[in-house]
Amino acid sequence: MLLGGMAVSSIAWPFAVRAQQVEGMRHVIEIKIDRLVSAEMSRQKIPGMAVAVVKNGEVVLAKGYG
Helix, strand or coil, rough: CCCHHHHHHHHHHHHHHHHHHHHHHHHHHHHHHHHHHHHHHHHHHHCEEEEEEEEECCCEEEEEEE
């Protein structure tokens, strides 16, 4: 019984690590988008805007600024 649990844990573990890496990359990308949008809003004196990022028909980021 314990051995079976260990096998499942050792198989699932790499997927959990990969999910954390993907989530970390999403956070980094979101920060870069925030910086780009903020800089452009300042440069062009834009009071507010909405941004949506869609990948393969799925909304991966939707955010309002201003």
